[in-house]
Amino acid sequence: MYAAVLRTPYALRTFGAALLGRLSYGTVSLSLMLAAKAATGSYAVAGTVMAVFGTASVLLSPLRARFIDRYGPRRALTPMALGYAALLGVVAAVTWRPGAPGPLLAVLALCAGAATPPLGPTMRTVWSRLLPDRRLLQRAYSLDGVAEELLFVSGPLVVGVLVLFAPPASGIALSAGLVAAGTLMFVASPLVGAVPPADRARRERGRVVGRLARPVAVVLGAGVALGAADLLVLAFAEDRGRADAAAWVLAALSAGSAVGGLANGAVDWRRPAAHRLTLAALGLAASLGAAALAPGLLVLAGAAACVGLFVTPALTTAYLIADESVDPGLRTQAGVWVNTAFNAGSSGGTAAMGLLVGRAPLPLCFMVAAAAPLLAAAVAALQPAPARTAPATPGLPAPDEPGPVR
Template sequence: MSLTAPPAPAPRITYGAVLGSPYVARLLGGTLTGRLPNGMAPVAILLWATASGSSIAVGGLLSALYGLASALAQPVKGRLMDRHGQSAVHLPAALLNSTLLVALPLVGAYGGSGLAAALVIGGGLAAPPLEAGLRALWPSVLPDPRLRHAALSLDTGTQGLLYIVGPLLVAALASAHNPAVALAVTAALGLVGTATVALSPPSRRWRPDRFEDQDAAPVRRLAIPAMTLLLVSLTGIGVAIGAMNVWSVSMAEHYEQDMLAGIIPAAFSAGSLAGGLIYGRRTWSGTATRRLIVSTAAFLGGWLPLLALPAPYAATAAVAVPGACLTIVVACAYVTTDALAPKGRTTEAYAWLILSIGAGQAAGTALAGHLAEQPLASAALPAAGAAFALAVLLAARQRLSPTGHPQRGRHRRPLRGRHETH
């Protein structure tokens, strides 16, 4: 009989403990506020363009240019943060972004569509990279891997709220006042939220890891096969999301229920939030790579009921399932990216992850628009995107695993708590 008492189980992680940790509530709240323009600006730009006499097509193009410019600039801004720190990038970017959004209704209408496009593209390029920056801050703010795991899940799960609250807030402001006011509020929220993060001590103190010697320099390449395959797989996740948004519009038109165009994406986002809250409450066994593959398989399975062309209520309930899996997929993708990225390039790697999903979302939107008149093909496209993501991950699983060649020597940041099971 052993006289040694069994080890006490680890205390259960609560979101109160996460939010009560120093700076977490400030960083999370500031990031969500600063990223609200991601959900507000495209809608506000579209409403301003149509209110100024432009066609919906022109307004849609300006809106798309803002989103595309913002996505394409992510890796550049991520690399700048890795070289110069976060505050040096966040604050100038937020100031320029807010200035251009406010200037759009003041001078855009007088300079024609060319000047409006230039302002919109400039604003998108200057959008502060708050999402990638926050992910880079978590290891220094929350050294405990379990708290960091919960924070990442909470952070990822709440992202969907941006695309529910943002458009609703713009619609309310434009209705009560005008689209110019909506743009001004968008700019103000972006500036306030970014300043809240950038002026916080963790952001001001943050510096990326550096190589200690020149012999390690060749390892600094970001475009290793494992990272490339991971990013390619995530484009499939983006395709599914983009296709779902267009499919919801098709459902609204088919059933003549305009609200479906907003309700279905809202159900997807609500599922994402719920999935993140559930996933973050416990520490999971196994590697992040395994969880990434399993959650992607579940994400694919969640889309399959759409192939039966369900009625509106059933369709709304069905999309909550892949929504719940999405948070787990993205959270595990960030952990895997963190393990693959070389020292000094972590934020840039996170930015490429964001770009990959965004590029896939744009492709999914375009493909779904082309297939909108074919109900079965339109409903199948989200599953096709998820199947592509799963196929690439399965093909790459040996490279992505902790024993795969691309990751040798990668577990070398004990002070930042790089644990595969977090």
């Protein structure tokens, strides 16, 4: 099953290098926040630094992906990652001791966020070239999604252990080392070197977004729902005098996401990808709606696990549709647009729910959060299927070709 993916020549080596570099994304956010707070003594400055870093990283993702497609990952990713690592190193040096100027940290965070290398989307481009069999590609994307989920769970734990023995800035230095080492190992892989620059990317770049309305709409709704859910779980736990239990409820959501991703990749689906994407959004909405009825934390944890069951399948299916909807030379950009929609939705969902929590009953807040993926499913269902550009694997149905219902 998944072993067939990893047995593909050079796959394990390339995937392992990408995961090493991507671990830095799980460590950098908490490290940056802790280091900024320790260096300036201000939560406001720490929050501003984080906001600037995150905004630059998300909003400039499509531009960085365009460079990857235009010049090839080996030529574009190496200077991007080394520049990013160098900027993180400067931030670590500036925040190593108290007294760092807040404006300087904000400028450095802006520059670092602008240079964040898109290792995840580039790895998915490599998977797409490596595995023309769409069933194997679905498993590869599912495995990739589950691994990424685990990285974002384990990254803060690594930082938590590290700051017991070293200043918080050491976590930023660790993040810099991880991304530099992982990227250099990644681009050294023959699979990455075989990804050519796309001469057509500049001519066709305006066509990417229009073909991705369906997957972008769904992951945007899913991101809004999950961003809101994080805040709602904390509010629910605090309302019952158990703020510490919020971490366990969110861990249940992550566990559900991992299980859902592995199960999604293990099934040889016959239902078209577009239908599966809509069903995943509906499942996410229904699970969040059920959370509104939770009488206590144990039931909420169960509902959160059910929410998680649909997260990785939704993202995996969105990546598959995006991959099939654009020219092969634009796959990195397509994947980044899906990523950007999810991250932007998550940030927006947290911000919007922050305005609602405390002004409305929690069950109503959960229902509002559930409305986002429900609306996204409706929008996706109304979108026409884009023309498929990726070549079909002989003997397999095309993604939107009717088959036996499963």
